[in-house]
Each structure stands twice: as structure tokens, then as C-alpha cells.
Amino acid sequence: MAELKPCPFCGGRARVIQSDPLEKGKKEFYVFGVYCTDCGGLMRKCAEEDAVKAWNRRAEK
Numbered sequence: 001m002a003e004l005k006p007c008p009f010c011g012g013r014a015r016v017i018q019s020d021p022l023e024k025g026k027k028e029f030y031v032f033g034v035y036c037t038d039c040g041g042l043m044r045k046c047a048e049e050d051a052v053k054a055w056n057r058r059a060e061k
């Protein structure tokens with residue numbers, strides 16, 4: 001898995017989280033997110049890879 005950059009908001013430590021399954025009709029799906037353990041910043045995506053990419057893109061700016 002790609003390495004997570006520090007939090008773009010506070011520079012804190014980030015980790016990948018996975019939410020509880022959400023029910024949409026008969027389908028179940030999971031929402032992944034990257035979460036900052038210091039400031040609570042959260043970026044949610046439907047896929048873990050997308051969440052990590054989005055987080056790292058944001059951290060670079």
C-alpha cells in the first residue's frame with residue numbers, strides 16, 4: 001500500500017480507516033477514509049487506494 005503523507009492540516013500522523021458497511025438497497029459497500037489521529041481530519045472515498053491518493057495529493061499542496 002502507498003505510504004501516507006503527514007496530515008495536510010496539522011502535520012500529524014495519518015492512518016487508513018474503514019467505516020461500517022452502509023446499506024443501500026440490497027447492496028453493501030464500504031467507505032474507506034484517511035484519518036488524522038491528531039486533529040481528526042478525515043478524507044473519505046469509496047476505495048482505499050483513492051483515499052490514500054487523495055490524501056497524499058492534498059498533503060503535497
Ligand SMILES: [Zn+2]
Pocket residue numbers: 007008009010011012013036037038039040041
Ligand atoms: Zn491533522
